[in-house]
Structures are given as structure tokens and as C-alpha cells.
Amino acid sequence: MLFKGKRLIVDEVDFFPEKNMSPFNNDQTLNLQMDHHHHHVDTCLDLLTKISPSNKPDDVESDATIKNNNKYVALTAELHQMNIENQHLRDLVEKLRINYKDLEKRVVWLKQKHYKHEKNDEPSEERKNMVELIECDRKTGKIGNGVILDRIDMDDNEISQAKTTTPSSNKVPRLNSDQASESMMKKARVSVRAKSEASMISDGCQWRKYGQKMAKGNPHPRAYYRCTMGTTCPVRKQVQRCADDSSVLVTTYEGQHDHPLPPAAKTMASTTTSAASMLLSGPMISADGLIESSSLPCSHNITLSASAPFPTITLDLTKTPTNNSSHGQFNIFQPILPHKFMSAPNIFGMDQKGSFADTVSAAATALTSDPKFPTALVAAITSIIGSNSNINKNDIANDIKRDHQCNNS
DNA sequence: CGCCTTTGACCGGCGC
DNA sequence: GCGCCGGTCAAAGGCG
DSSP, X not given: OBOSXXXXXXXXXXXXXXXXXXXXXXTSOOOEEEETTTTEEEXXXXXXXXXXXXXXXXXXXXXXXXXXXXXXXXXXXXXXXXXXXXXXXXXXXXXXXXXXXXXXXXXXXXXXXXXXXXXXXSOOXXXXXXXXXXXXXXXXXXXXTTOSOOTTTOOHHHHHHXXXXXXXXXXXXXXXXXXXXXXHHHHOEEEEEEEOSSSSOOOSOOEEEEEEEEOTTOSSXXXXXXXXXXXXXXXXXXXXXXXXXXXXXXXXXXXXXXXXXXHHHHHHHHHHHHHHHHHHHOTTOOTTSBOOGGXXXXXXXXXXXXXXXXXXXXXXXXXXXXXXXXXXXXXXXXXXXXXXXXXXXXXXXXXXXXXXXXXXXXXXXXXXXXXXXXXXXXXXXXXXXXXXXXXXXXXXXXXXXXXXHHHXX
């Protein structure tokens, strides 16, 4: 960048951090303000180029050059200004994001605290683990991503109370946040109830039976299956007929697949994972460990239980829902499911629509030989979806009926 | 031969 | 400590 007769090298402004070091005289003033905090130049240009009347005619060319240079400098200044505003907006967004996360954690924690207080004064195993995690993180000065609570949400009294009521806490293996969340995810169970005469519903996965036991209070044996699609896959499932109704087959899934899955299997996997995520978020569980049947329009289809040894969510496909909403339709996910389940991508990288569509498809793949079952399921699913969903209900119905025909053929 | 089911033994947690 | 119970292991046998 050259002024004829006077040299201006804008690219070197960074090399003159002090305004007074500017190599220009008063006829051409360039004010540079260094913003050291943001480590970039906050350029406030006040370029007052005074052309003397005694300029020679051959300076006409330099006039155009000076105008262009003025434009360039002005645009550069504007760009810098926009960068600054952009940075400020980014900072603002980041602060809002942090505040939102804090509030989200606080809400979850308060609801869990409320639930624990009503149900049991003793801290749960998960809470004990969390206490240890918090103590560990206090020492290390960091909070893991997977920790539901953080130091903001639990004061010293609560920690000491939990510790004093946990005399055997040293027996609890110390887990990091990822391990803790993984452990909780593994413990969470998803149970599916479906009418079936078959010994096992088809869910697209390959299973190997590794045990069978007679469970107390049920004349029917409980079969234990392990996923064989991956050599180290930790997913297990239990299959047992309902004690009250032998025509109902109860399939309970536990764990996450650690290998690629065929579409039919992926659907069930995403279902159980989403349901487990929903379950582990926990705050919708009532004091008795179950959702109040009167509070949910279709609670006869989904049941949450925290009273069992493992937190379990039960999807009941044996009953057709009744449209008892004032609008003739209901959407169970709107009032009860946590934000995470509604909008966040699940661990399989599918969005909510895909996940739920897969859920529907998973149910379809689980259909048994009962010819009435597809119709009932379509009715149930379409009523669950509600009017706000973008999912094409006719496509779902067609998928279910097609899958049912395939299963029966 | 490999994969599967069967089934009794074994293990750990929990309550008494 | 003991027994109960749920869950898992592993040997034995069946099947294609």
C-alpha cells in the first residue's frame, strides 16, 4: 500500500503497537488502538489526508489511489469492528449456554433430591457414587461431563450427610464420570411387554441363550440371552412370560451394543437406548417409584420403575390406548419426557425423528403372529405421535404391516 | 466341527 | 453366619 511520496504500510500496523510509533505525520493521521485483551488490533482509523493546493498535476493519479486506500482502510476497520462484535456475541452465547447448563443441572438435581427425600432418606448407590465423584472432582478441580451433579448443586452439608450415611462407601469402586454414566446406562433396563405365542420376539439381533432360571412368583421360567453379533457385546436380555397372563411375553433389555447393527436390530437398540436415557434422567418418577397412572394419558403403555433393583422402563404393547385427551389426541413425549429425549441426538447419532421412527419400526419388527396386533400397534403409535409430529403416520402404518407380513412369511 | 441349548453348579448381594 | 434369590458360568449333549 503506497502513497506516492509518502509510504504507508498498513500491513505492518501490528509492528507498531504504540500509537506514537506511527510513522506518519499530522497530515496523514492514522490512529491505531490496540486491544491487547482480545489479541487483535482494534483499529479506529481517522485518516485525514490533507492534500495541499500546491500539489502538482501529476498527483491526480495519486488522488485515485488515495481514495482506494481510504476505502480499503475503512473496510478493514469495519471488518475489525464486526469481528469484535462477533466475539462479544460469542462470549454472550457461551455465557448463556453455561447458565443454561447450570440451570438444567439444578432442576434435575432438585427433582432427584425431592424424589429421594420422599422415597427414602438413605442415599442411593448412584448418589453415593456421585458424592465420591464430586469429592474427587473437588480435589482435581474439574467436573466430568457425565456427572449429573456438580459442586454448585450440592453443599458440604449434603455431602457430609451422604458420607456419614455411607459407612461402606469405601467398598464402592471409584468410577470416573464416563464409567459412572456407562455403568448407570448398563444397569438401566428397558422392558417390552407384547402378546406372543412364540418363545421369543424377533428384534433383529442374534442371541445366544446362556441360562434359564425359575424366578420367584412366576411359574414360567426366565431365559437369559446374550447378544452374539459382537464378540464383546455386553447387551443381554431376559425373556419371561407374564405371571398373570401367560400370553404376554416380557422381554427385558440391558446394555448398549458395541458393534454395528442391521437396521432391524438398530431400531430396537435405539429404542432401548433412548428409553434408558429417558429413564436415567429420572426426574419424572413419582415418590412411589412409578408414574401416577392418573397423571399420564397413556401410562398404561409406558411405566417407569425405580423400586426394582435396576431402574426399569416398561413399554407395554399389549394394550391399545384410549384417546382421553381433550383434543382427541395425546403426545406422551411432550409432557413427561426430558428435553434430552426430545431433542438431543442419541448415542447412535440419529435425531429424534429418526429415533422415534426407528422405535416404531422396532415395535413392528417385534410383532408376533397375532394378526390383530399390527392394527392395535398402529393405533397406539399414531395416537402417541400426536399432531405435532412430522412423521408420516401412513408410512408408519405401512411399515408395520409390511414388516408384519415379512415376519409371518 | 461349530454353534446352540440345556442344566446343575457357582457367585455375590441382601435380609434375617 | 446362613439361607434365599437373581444372575452367570461351563460342561454336556443335540443339531445341521
